[in-house]
Structure formats: structure tokens, C-alpha cells
Amino acid sequence: MLNGTEDEEKWLAEGIAGIQHNAFYMHRALDSNNLREALKYSAQMLSELRTSKLSPHKYYELYMRAFDELKRLELFFKDDSKHGVSVVDLYELVQHAGNILPRLYLLCTVGSIYIKSKEAPAKEVLKDLVEMCRGVQHPIRGLFLRSYLAQISRDKLPDIGSEYEGDADTVMDAVDFVLQNFTEMNKLWVRMQHQGPGGVREKREKERSELQDLVGKNLHVLSQIEGVDLEMYKETVLPRVLEQVVNCKDDLAQYYLMDCIIQVFPDEYHLQTLETLLGACPQLQPTVDVKTVLSRLMDRLSNYAASSTDVLPEFLQVEAFSKLSNAIGKVIEAQLDMPAVGAITLYVSLLTFTLRVHPDRLDHVDQVLGACVKKLSNIPKLEDSRAMKQVVALLSAPLEKYNDIVTALTLSNYPRVMDHLDIGTNKLMAMVIIQSIMKNNSCISTADKVEVLFELIKGLIKDIDGADVDELDEEDFKEEQNSVARLIHMLYNDEPEEMLKIICIVRKHTMVGGPKRLPFTVSSLVFSALRLLRQLQGQEGDIVGEEASMTPNKIFQLLTQIIESLSAVPSPELALRLYLQCAEAANGCDIEHVAYEFFTQAFLLYEEEIADSKAQVTAIHLIIGTLQRMNVFGVENRDTLTHKATGYSARLLKKADQCRAVYACSHLFWVDDQDGIKDGERVLLCLKRALRIANAAQQMANVARGSGGPVSLFVEILNKYIYFFEKGNKQITSSAIQGLIELINTEMQSDSTNPDSVADAFLASTLRYIQFQKQKGGVMGEKFESIKL
């Protein structure tokens, strides 16, 4: 047995053969001007179209064959010198055919010539044709017949300015004709669903959608009629088309036709008939995808609005927004089981529309969001990922439009919509908001807005109940928190008072973030506060008096608290760095006790919390560096701190680290400033101590590995010597340098088995430097003269 498609192929082939066979005899009759034979064979040829066995797709192929032949026949009919029969008689003659389908095809063909001959008004002929076609009630055959009728009549409608224009109301006749044909075609098309070629529903729907353009074509023709002006469209065309659409009660047809209406007629017509068009939407079948229809309408209108600013008043005049908004409300109300994603998609479209058309009306935006919140609040939990995506789109739209989060922050419903997102999406949205701020470099400058903003992005700020912590992706989390950190820098106000408030709010929010987030946010916050401090300093003098509440002391207190929060993490390294930063800031503010306090904290951390040796090395160098720059301390405090620093340096784990830290400490006693401390003696002490440690390291290396240790330590110390020598430290003499160089050379030679190219190069360039200084002459040259190389 053949299967379905093979059968169909066979039937199609048979049909085509039948057409070709009869067409051959028809051509012969045409060539010999034999009308009777021509009618006979053309009718037989057209009888092939009576088949019920073909799917629409295959039937179309057959139809096209016949269509081509009918064009030949039409030419013959047109030339009455060939057959000698008047067109009126011909019109009767073709109706003698016994089978209806061939009869009507022939009638349409002659009808087209009849109209052209102008022997009868076009409208009469058209009316007759469209009426007679009722005889074919088979969906597929009827659709193709009527589509043939539409095809041959397209250029013969009694339109305004057409040569077939009749007297009064001529356009109406054209419109009536097309509308009637449209209505009948749609009925046939809808009927296919119930009685068309059998099979499963999907197959039928697929077949139907293959035919949809035949129906839609009529609407296209309507839109092409010159005489259909706004008035007529409003009064006649649209109501009648919609009547048909609503009454056919078929979801496929309703969806397609609504879309068709929206696509084929001009924008300004839609604008002026919004009420009617929208009024039809709630009447559609519940299964119709109204949201897409409305979305497309709104897209079109949005584009129209965007096309020219001249049309905007029109939008206002017809109150497009409120009409659309109402319509959406009604549709959502009417279609109770519409999934959330549908409703939200609608809101997204409406939002896009209003953003394009009324960018100045924030209340509209808020209204849309409000409506969405209302809808969402009826749904216990939004779990559909597509719906979620739409909500994100909804929330992103205003951000994109206004390029300014500040605007979004004034929308009271914005955070309420966000509340309905699931945790992941909420975070995603928060990221979008932050990115928007970054991209546009928008500065959030009031405490209130900051409060709202942090409310919006709270998903990033703290753990939300029920969130599955395990699922967190480490990298995502880092990125999120980095973004938050960046965001904190975008919050800025020139007014210190306000800025302080902002900082307090941010602190309030970030402090609840838990140990994982704090390391990211705290540093931003600290630096933000430090900036405020500098700001305050810049304005010092003129404000300090009246704003007693705003003292650097208070800010430092705040800073201390902020940094202390890190102890919960714990993240001593970071805290230490921050303390040092604060100390430096205090130094800038000239507040000795605060600076001292910060150092105390830093040392405490160093002692109690930093256990890792590498971290210790880094920390001690940081401490030394910061301390070196301090100028606020009195002798006593300074001594205490430097003493501590030097002490810790010498107690590092590795000798090399000890050595380096100690020689770094030498700088604590020699600040190369105008009034900086210059204690040459203690510098020398440090350097000597460093040398001792280097020696010790060398010996330990010998013992342990049987070879020399790092010569580079000596070279490094040599560089320090040279530095201080240059800076004029009297305690550093050329002979000391001389001695050190010799020491190094000796070490190098003794360690020839294990040449250290880095150290070699370092030494060589150091020596070259000395050479260079010698040759330069002048004061410096004289100083170096005594060093022999």
C-alpha cells in the first residue's frame, strides 16, 4: 500500500496530466476559433480541480496550472472577432456547464472581460460573480475559486479614479465586493477546521495556515483601494471586517486576521480607530494570542510615533495610551487563564509604546508598572522563566529609555515589580540597574534615592531567605559584588551633609550583607568616606563652624566602625590596609591621636590576626610605607610606632624577608622632606642590622646547601647605602660603600659555582651608576670620587 504522501503525488500527477490533456485540445480549439470545443475542453480541464484528494499545498500546484491555461482562454474570449459571440452571450453560454466548479471558473474569466468591455457596470458583474461563487461550499475548492475571483477582479474594482468607476457610491461597491468575498473566504477557511480533509488537528491547522494568505489577500486589496479614506475605513471597512473576525469564533483565523489588519492598514487609521480595534480584542476566543496582536499593534504605533514628531499630537488627541491601557486591562480580565507571561508581555509592549510616544509622562510608566504589580500579586509565585524574562524586559525598558536610573527611582511601583522576581532574576535585574548606572555614568546624589536604589538591588546586598547558597557560582558572586562596590563609588553629593547621609545609608544596607559580601563593599565604603573627608577638608574654614555635627572626628569614628565590621569576616589583611588608609587620611587632617589609633589597630591586627608569613611580609611593608609618610606624629608616638615596625621587621620568618624589611625601616628615620626627620645614625643602625641579617642568611645557606646564599641581598643593601649617601647622610661614608662593594665581590667569587645572573646584572648596573655619578663631576662627582671600583 502506498502511504499518504505517495498517494498524493500520484493524484497530483494524474490531475496535472488531465489538465495538460484537455488543455491540448483546448489550444487546438482556440487555434481553430472553435468556441464550442474551447468551452467543452476548458470545462473538462477545470474539472480536474474538483478533486478532494489533495492537500492545500498540492492543490495549489494544480490550481496554478489551470490558472495559466485560463489566461490563454481569456485572451481568446476577449477577441470576439475570433468567436463571433458578444460578451453578454458568452457570459450566458459559460453558465450552461453542468458542473459548478468549471462553470464558475469560466464565469469569472468571462466576467473579467465583461467588466473590461464596459457593457455592464463593473459593480453589477462583480456582485453577480461573488454571489454565484456561493455555490462552492467545499473549503479548499471554494477558497481557490474565490481567490481566483479576487485575482481577476483586483484591477477592475470600481475604485475612485479607476476606469471602472461608476456613479455615486462607487467606492462603496468596490468595498462591498471585496468585503463580501473576504467574508465568504474566511467562513470557508474557518470551516476547514471542522470538515476539511481529516486527520489530526495539527495537520489540519498546518494546512489551514498554508491557506491563510488567500484570505488575508482580501484585506490587502482593501487597503489598496484609493477610495477607502479614513472616514470609510472607520465607518464601514473596519467594523465589517471586525464583525467577521469576532463572529467566526476561530482562534487561528482571529489571530491571523487581527494581525493582518494591523499590518496592512496605515498607522494613522489605526490611531483614529483604536477604540474599535481594541474593542474587538476582549471578544476574541480565549485561546487567541491577543498579547502578540496587541504587542504588534503597539509596536507599529510606537514606530509610527518614532517616525516623526509631527504625529505625536495625534496620539495625544486620541488618548492612545489610556485606550491601549484600558484594552489591555480588559483583555487580561477577560482571559482568566492567560499565562502570566502573556500579561507581562502586554505590559512590556505598552511600556515600550508609552516610552516612545510620551517619554515625558513618567506617571504612565508608573501606571503600567502598577498594573503589572496588580496582575503579579494575584499569582502566588512566578515560576515561569519566560515570564521572568518579560519582567526583566519590563524593568529594563525605562532604564534604557531614560538612560538614567534616577528616573526609575522615582517610579513608586518599580521596586514592587522587582519584589515579584525570583532570587536569581532579581539579582540579574539588580545587575542590569547597576550596569545602566555605570554605562551612563549617572550619579545618584540624594540620600532618598540611594535608599530606594538599595532597596531595588537588595538581592545583591544581602542573603534573601530561601536562597540556596550552595548554588551560587563563585565567579558570578564576585562579579555581582564587584559591581556593587563600583556602584558605591557612583553615589556622590557635593554637600558633605548629604554625602554623609548617603554613606550612612549605604553602610546600613551593606552591613547586613554578611561575611561574604563585606570584603567587597567595605573598601568601597571606606574610600567613599575618605573622599568625603577630603571634600570636607577642601571646604574647611567656611563651613566647619556652622555644621558642628560634621567633624572629621565623627567620620573617623564611622570609619573605625565600618572597618571593625570586617573582623566578622574575618579579613585582617584588608582591614589592615584600610586602617592604614585611614591613618593616612587622619594624617592629612592633622589629627594625631586618630592616626595613632588607626596604627594601633593595624598593629593589633598584625599581631593577632595575620599569621601567614607572606601576608606578614606584605603587611609590614605596607605599615612601613605608610608610617614613613606620616608627619603628624610627635616624637614619642613616632618612636613607639617606628620601634614596633622595626621590631616586627626583624621578627619575620625568613632571613631574606627580615633583611628587606629592616633596610626598608631605615627610611622611617630619614624622610626626604623639608622638615622631615633625618636621623642618620638610626638609618645606619638599620642598614648595619640588615647587613648582619644578610650575613646570617648567607651562612645559613652555606650550611644548608653548601653553596652561597643570595648575594642580591647585599646588592640591595648597597643600593640603600648609595641612596642615603647621595641624600647626604653623614653617617654613610664612601669607605663603607667601598667595603660593601668589596664584600660583594668576594662573595661573588666564592660562589662562582652557582652564578646568579640576576644578582650579577644588578651589581653591574649599580656599579655603572656609581661610575656615572663619578664622571658627572660637580658636588656629586666629588662625593663619589673617593669610591674606588
Added chain:
Amino acid sequence: MNFLIGAFKPACNISITFSDGKSRKQVPMKKENGKTIMVSLFQSKESIAGKVSIEPLQGKKIEHLGVKVELLGQIEMYFDRGNFYDFTSLVRELDVPGDIYERKTYPFEFSTVEMPYETYNGANLRLRYVLKVTVSRNYGGSIVEYQDFMVRNYSPPPSINNSIKMEVGIEDCLHIEFEYNKSKYHLKDVIIGKIYFLLVRIKIKNMDLEIRRRESTGSGANTHVETETLAKFELMDGAPVRGESIPIRLFLSPYELTPTYRNINNKFSVKYYLNLVLVDEEDRRYFKQQEIAIYRQQDS
């Protein structure tokens, strides 16, 4: 024209011509042998005049007992072949007994002949008009010649011509309402109408309108009825739904119809019916037959 030549070698040629033969309308007529010949057309109360000419064969003379021409209106039943029933019989004596030596022409005339019935060629009978010329002889038999002609009678348009409108149906299955614009149609008329579907619960495949001719002969127990479908005209293709209205426009001219004949000379009747047939997908037929009257209208 004389088909007896050769068979019996008749002694003479007889020809019958109508005096207005050249101007009179000729119409085709089917002979029994299947051939179609053209014959003159008359209607009732016309005068039928013409000439009969008798031409003896070369060098022969015809002795006869008189020459006459008859105008016969006959009904012939096919089941009783050869038996003619003459409902009209008119005679004109053309010549007294004597001899014919050469071609001789006799004029004749039947004035204002009542020919109430039309020539008709049916399934079981025919009605014909014929001119019969008889040359009576003593021996050798009489020489007879026939000339057919045709009669058609025209009716004025009926003064009352109501439309046919009817609602029919099968309960809970199919209800339709149909309308034909007239009950009486002339031969070149057009049947206009529509079928309105009130209820459709069956899957209809198509719908045809048939023109049926019902020819009944005889009477009483011997009545013989023959029904022929002359036209089968597809009105609708596919299955309609409730509320559909299907137009009818059927031109009668292409079909070989005759007027309705009612009880012609108590011998036969010919009636016409419109038969509306609906066929469903199981090829079941649902039909409703309605008689229509057909009349012949004078061509304008």
C-alpha cells in the same frame, strides 16, 4: 427524395412543395432512421397550401383512379407500431380518374387548419403531422408520397405565474427552504432561485438540480410512464453549514425541452419536474421534486 426509386421502380415521381416554402422557417426533425431532416414549421390555424406535381417516368403513362392529398395528424404508440391514430384528417381530391402522360401539377390548400397539438417525438410515442398524396390505381397498387411538417404552438405569457417556495426536511437532520422564481417557464427561460439551509446535520457532498420529463401514455390500468432526466445541473459543491444560501441560475435553452402537454387527445401527457437532489458523503440521495409548467413563447 423519393426513396422508393430502385426498390419498386415506381411509375412516377411525386413531389410536394409548400407555396411559401422558401420563406417559411425550417426546423430540424429526427426521422425514425436517426437522420435529421429539415422540415417546414407551421402553427395551428395557419393555412397550408402548396403544389403536388406528378411526373411519370420517361415514356410511361399512369392510369389512375383519382389523386388526393390528405393532411393527417397522427399519434403513434411505439408499443403498437404501425398503428396510427389519426386525430386530424383532411382530404382534398386533386384529380378525377384518368391518365397522366406527362408532368402534372396540382395546387392544394387547407385553410386555417386546427392543429392543436405540437409535433412531438417522445420515448414511447410520437405525434406527427404529414401531408399524404395518393395516386390510386387498379393494379400495381396505389402510389403514395408523404411530406412531414412540423407544428409548434405558441402560448402567451401566463397571467399568473407564482414562484415556487417550499420548506422541506428530515427531522433533526436536514432542513432546507428552496425557491424557484416561477412555476411556469418558457423554453428559453432561466430558472432563478435559491436554496437556504436551515439545518444541516449530514455531510452533504453536492447538490444538483435535475429537469425530468415524465411522459405518460395510455390510461387507466394501461398507463405507461417513462421518466427521463434531461438536465443534471450541479448547484453546489461541498458541504454547506446552517445559514448558507446557494443561488440557482439555470438556463433552459441548452436542453431539448418541449412545452408541457396535458392529456393530449386522451392519449398521452408530457410533464416537467424540477428535482432538487442532495447527495451526502455516503452517496445517499435526498430529493424533492416539483412540477413546473413549460410553455412555448413566441420569439420576439
